[in-house]
Amino acid sequence: MEIASKYDPRAVEEKWYEFWLEKKLFHSEPDNRRAYTVVIPPPNVTGVLHMGHMLNNTIQDVLVRRARMMGKNACWVPGTDHASISTEAKVVKMLSEKGIDKRSLTRDEFLKYAWEWKEKYGGIILKQLRKLGASCDWDRTAFTMDDIRYESVIRVFVDLYNKGLIYRGARMVNWDPQALTAVSDEEVIYKESHGKLFYLKYFVENREQRTENGVLGKDYIVVATTRPETIMGDTAVCVHPEDERYQWLKGKRVIVPGVGRVVPIIMDEYVDREFGTGALKITPAHDINDYNLGLKHSLESINIFNDNGTLNENGGKYAGMDRFACRKAIMKDLEEANLVEKTEDYVNKVGHSERTDAVIEPKLSTQWFVKMSEIAKKALEVVENGRIQFHPEKFKNSYRHWLENIKDWCISRQLWWGHRIPAYYLELGTESGERRTEIIVAVSEDEARKIAKEKYGYTGVLRQDEDVLDTWFSSWLWPISLFDGIRNPDNEEIKYYYPTDDLITAPDIIFFWVARMIMAGEEYRDEVPFKHVYFTGIVRDKLGRKMSKSLGNSPDPIELIEKYGADGVRMGMLLTAPAGNDLPFDESICEQGRNFANKIWNALRLVKGWTVSSELQQSAENAVSIEWMEQRMACVLEQIEKDFEQYRLSEALMSTYKLIWDDFCSWFLEMIKPAYGSPIDRETYNAAIRIFERLMCMLHPFMPFITEEIWHILQTCDENENVAKLGENSSVMMQHMPVSVFFDQRMLDDCDLAREIIAGVRNTRNSKGLSPKEVLDLFVVKGDGVGFNPRFDGIVKKLGNVGTIEYVSEKVDGAVSFMVGTTECFIPLKNKDIDVDAECKKLEEELKYAEGFLASVMKKLGNEKFVNGAPEKVVAVERQKKADAEKKIEALKAQIELLKK
RNA sequence: GGGAGUUUAGCUCAGCUGGUUCAGAGCACUUGCCUUACAAGCAAGGGGUCAUUGGUUCGAAUCCAAUAACUCCCACCA
Numbered sequence: 018m019e020i021a022s023k024y025d026p027r028a029v030e031e032k033w034y035e036f037w038l039e040k041k042l043f044h045s046e047p048d049n050r051r052a053y054t055v056v057i058p059p060p061n062v063t064g065v066l067h068m069g070h071m072l073n074n075t076i077q078d079v080l081v082r083r084a085r086m087m088g089k090n091a092c093w094v095p096g097t098d099h100a101s102i103s104t105e106a107k108v109v110k111m112l113s114e115k116g117i118d119k120r121s122l123t124r125d126e127f128l129k130y131a132w133e134w135k136e137k138y139g140g141i142i143l144k145q146l147r148k149l150g151a152s153c154d155w156d157r158t159a160f161t162m163d164d165i166r167y168e169s170v171i172r173v174f175v176d177l178y179n180k181g182l183i184y185r186g187a188r189m190v191n192w193d194p195q196a197l198t199a200v201s202d203e204e205v206i207y208k209e210s211h212g213k214l215f216y217l218k219y220f221v222e223n224r225e226q227r228t229e230n231g232v233l234g235k236d237y238i239v240v241a242t243t244r245p246e247t248i249m250g251d252t253a254v255c256v257h258p259e260d261e262r263y264q265w266l267k268g269k270r271v272i273v274p275g276v277g278r279v280v281p282i283i284m285d286e287y288v289d290r291e292f293g294t295g296a297l298k299i300t301p302a303h304d305i306n307d308y309n310l311g312l313k314h315s316l317e318s319i320n321i322f323n324d325n326g327t328l329n330e331n332g333g334k335y336a337g338m339d340r341f342a343c344r345k346a347i348m349k350d351l352e353e354a355n356l357v358e359k360t361e362d363y364v365n366k367v368g369h370s371e372r373t374d375a376v377i378e379p380k381l382s383t384q385w386f387v388k389m390s391e392i393a394k395k396a397l398e399v400v401e402n403g404r405i406q407f408h409p410e411k412f413k414n415s416y417r418h419w420l421e422n423i424k425d426w427c428i429s430r431q432l433w434w435g436h437r438i439p440a441y442y443l444e445l446g447t448e449s450g451e452r453r454t455e456i457i458v459a460v461s462e463d464e465a466r467k468i469a470k471e472k473y474g475y476t477g478v479l480r481q482d483e484d485v486l487d488t489w490f491s492s493w494l495w496p497i498s499l500f501d502g503i504r505n506p507d508n509e510e511i512k513y514y515y516p517t518d519d520l521i522t523a524p525d526i527i528f529f530w531v532a533r534m535i536m537a538g539e540e541y542r543d544e545v546p547f548k549h550v551y552f553t554g555i556v557r558d559k560l561g562r563k564m565s566k567s568l569g570n571s572p573d574p575i576e577l578i579e580k581y582g583a584d585g586v587r588m589g590m591l592l593t594a595p596a597g598n599d600l601p602f603d604e605s606i607c608e609q610g611r612n613f614a615n616k617i618w619n620a621l622r623l624v625k626g627w628t629v630s631s632e633l634q635q636s637a638e639n640a641v642s643i644e645w646m647e648q649r650m651a652c653v654l655e656q657i658e659k660d661f662e663q664y665r666l667s668e669a670l671m672s673t674y675k676l677i678w679d680d681f682c683s684w685f686l687e688m689i690k691p692a693y694g695s696p697i698d699r700e701t702y703n704a705a706i707r708i709f710e711r712l713m714c715m716l717h718p719f720m721p722f723i724t725e726e727i728w729h730i731l732q733t734c735d736e737n738e739n740v741a742k743l744g745e746n747s748s749v750m751m752q753h754m755p756v757s758v759f760f761d762q763r764m765l766d767d768c769d770l771a772r773e774i775i776a777g778v779r780n781t782r783n784s785k786g787l788s789p790k791e792v793l794d795l796f797v798v799k800g801d802g803v804g805f806n807p808r809f810d811g812i813v814k815k816l817g818n819v820g821t822i823e824y825v826s827e828k829v830d831g832a833v834s835f836m837v838g839t840t841e842c843f844i845p846l847k848n849k850d851i852d853v854d855a856e857c858k859k860l861e862e863e864l865k866y867a868e869g870f871l872a873s874v875m876k877k878l879g880n881e882k883f884v885n886g887a888p889e890k891v892v893a894v895e896r897q898k899k900a901d902a903e904k905k906i907e908a909l910k911a912q913i914e915l916l917k918k
Numbered sequence: 919g920g921g922a923g924u925u926u927a928g929c930u931c932a933g934c935u936g937g938u939u940c941a942g943a944g945c946a947c948u949u950g951c952c953u954u955a956c957a958a959g960c961a962a963g964g965g966g967u968c969a970u971u972g973g974u975u976c977g978a979a980u981c982c983a984a985u986a987a988c989u990c991c992c993a994c995c996a
């Protein structure tokens with residue numbers, strides 16, 4: 018059977034994914050093995066796969082597949098997030114394209130559309146993950162709004178409310194005028210924006226003037242603002258109490274320009290005298306600081322905006338206008354009325370909504386909050402004391418800072434798509450005849466009714482809160498709710514799978530998600546939700562820009578997979594992505610992965626092409642080759658294990674890559690490769706197949722598809738032993754991961770020396786323009802004990818195409834030479850002139866370098882302080898260097914002499 | 919404004935508690951090869967004052983300080 022010389026991943030990848038699914042190899046049930054659990058950071062249910070997901074899920078898959086092969090009961094739970102704001106926005110948009118206005122629908126009608134939308138587009142992203150090879154337990158696929166998760170969220174809300182950790186209150190919140198909802202502080206992104214600073218004149222009431230030494234001064238105060246449209250809401254002007262410039266205004270009142278309202282001058286130390294004119298206009302309804310000052314000084318609060326960011330009836334002639342249009346209009350009017358002193362360019366930070374990018378409007382409204390101070394303490398502690406480890410560790414700093422300065426979490430959203438707040442309102446008449454509203458928080462309306470009756474004897478209508486909860490209020494329960502640990506805290510699954518092991522996520526949701534999961538874990542399990550958090554970097558393009566839809570600089574992951582194969586793309590991503598480092602992604606990196614897959618494929622072709630002889634005796638070289646390869650694998654395995662312990666996945670992959678490409682393909686296979694047309698002995702062949710298999714196991718977590726394909730083909734190679742073990746469900750992913758064993762470093766060093774000699778021979782050929790086919794003889798000057806180990810003679814002969822190797826004690830005349838360490842090698846050039854001059858020049862350069870090196874060593878050794886101060890070992894090393902250098906110089910000098918003769 | 923991090927070859931990055939793992943790896947590059955596994959390849963090779971300046975030390979890429987550049991996070995300066 019002819020095998021194609023190019024590896025084609027497409028058919029292979031599809032075939033094996035189907036196989037894994039069919040055999041349910043990703044499925045996990047609690048048993049007596051140790052559990053290894055990962056929960057997926059649930060992507061937006063209506064999202065599509067982007068490069069960030071690719072990176073994130075590749076890393077998860079590597080860890081999960083490796084754990085599985087290490088004998089653990091690996092469980093990777095997939096799922097999606099309902100993403101309330103962005104999904105609702107998408108549905109609203111879809112409806113408006115159909116000519117349907119959300120406001121014309123009832124809540125139930127809208128939700129029906131939303132669920133339809135979710136059914137249609139939801140889960141595309143999970144399908145895409147299969148193409149990547151993700152070994153998720155699909156039977157466990159969850160959704161943050163499915164029954165179990167919904168009920169868990171509601172129960173937690175009720176519980177926290179009863180514990181006094183959730184409260185309802187009127188506060189200044191971040192209002193998104195596009196999504197028409199409040200958002201949490203974390204959902205506000207501050208962006209630098211180039212705006213203007215407007216200097217407006219506020220005339221003193223009755224045009225009273227300042228008197229300075231009997232001379233009349235100004236009759237107005239200038240206030241600098243970036244938001245002139247808010248002057249309709251001004252209820253004071255504030256200056257610093259110690260500001261000399263404004264003492265004359267104490268107790269006076271001023272006229273808001275263009276509005277005509279008279280407002281007081283107040284004094285407060287909050288004002289920065291250096292900024293602007295040192296005078297601040299106060300708009301309590303539309304600025305958090307002004308709001309606080311308003312409370313302090315009992316100022317009136319005038320709301321001038323509608324929820325959608327247009328001016329309301331308090332906006333006077335500007336009512337109905339958008340806030341930014343109003344800014345222009347009002348400035349024009351003020352200019353005309355000569356109420357503007359000047360306008361400056363100004364750069365400041367403006368808050369934008371994370372989801373809609375609309376400019377956030379501070380707004381006073383009644384919302385639900387979670388009290389954070391107490392639960393934050395525990396969450397900080399478990400990271401500080403190492404119960405949870407961050408990789409890389411530097412994220413501990415920002416985590417700590419956030420938790421130490423935490424504010425209450427606004428969790429209500431004025432949306433319909435989400436978990437509806439289980440708060441019920443009832444109107445009670447009181448004895449004095451007034452009406453009073455009571456709130457009952459309960460897991461269901463029935464429950465609420467029961468409480469209403471018991472507590473208030475009320476049997477009338479209950480009105481449920483219209484708002485839903487912040488999406489993260491369900492995400493923070495994810496590691497628990499996935500195993501139904503909220504509703505059934507003692508069930509077998511939660512006890513077995515929780516706490517999970519590793520969480521892989523991007524650092525931008527450390528506060529949104531990671532920190533809050535830790536809080537929920539402590540609150541509801543009294544146990545951390547995971548032991549390690551691996552923060553991936555952000556995927557950027559070649560120019561260092563974040564990949565985004567709007568820039569169009571993000572490649573389509575599915576197209577990449579089609580082009581390079583999932584294995585190739587996985588390898589490309591992993592190679593450039595150490596934990597926490599941003600990943601400058603360039604499509605061409607996937608080529609390396611694709612090429613690697615092809616390399617392995619061709620190694621298979623080579624091995625498959627051999628004819629095997631059971632009669633043939635194993636040669637000594639082959640025996641040594643196998644021994645060496647085994648040692649080499651043990652050595653690299655040790656390194657890889659260390660790398661995994663430290664979550665250095667790219668290093669682990671690189672080690673595996675070099676082991677396979679360099680050690681296995683370039684050296685080992687060449688060592689044992691029989692001459693064309695000749696068979697290979699059975700013993701060597703079987704050993705090679707076993708080594709190949711183990712290499713596929715080692716590589717499998719990184720490149721699951723090709724390793725599965727090759728592993729299966731290898732099973733058919735070793736007829737004596739392996740056919741029987743290929744049972745129905747056999748898969749490379751069910752094999753044991755090879756583990757490191759003791760290895761003989763001396764053996765590896767000896768072989769390295771042999772490899773260097775081979776390189777020396779090849780180099781000689783190259784520089785002398787000799788054909789690789791021409792057989793050369795090699796003379797090695799015997800060292801004093803240490804040096805070249807003749808065990809490798811056969812290998813040197815084979816790979817260097819060397820005829821004879823002789824160990825001599827004298828230098829060889831009429832030969833080119835090279836040195837490996839302190840070992841001198843000579844290659845006589847039969848029937849060839851040696852370019853004496855060139856050879857001398859080369860040697861003299863080497864000599865010069867060696868002398869320089871010796872000089873620096875001598876300088877060190879000549880330094881008494883060094884000899885006395887440095888540890889014995891270090892000095893001994895220097896002495897050895899000196900001896901080696903002297904030996905080398907001597908040898909070089911002798912060689913030059915010889916040549917010149 | 920506060921905090922954190924980064925700076926090592928053309929690119930992306932390793933270099934732990936100072937000393938033979940000390941200047942490394944992969945890719946890219948150069949030269950020669952279509953050598954019956956692989957040109958998505960083989961063989962060989964060339965690249966770096968370890969950001970700058972000082973200091974500590976017998977000895978610094980490594981420790982300390984200052985400077986510069988870049989990145990990220992946090993914060994209500996109108």
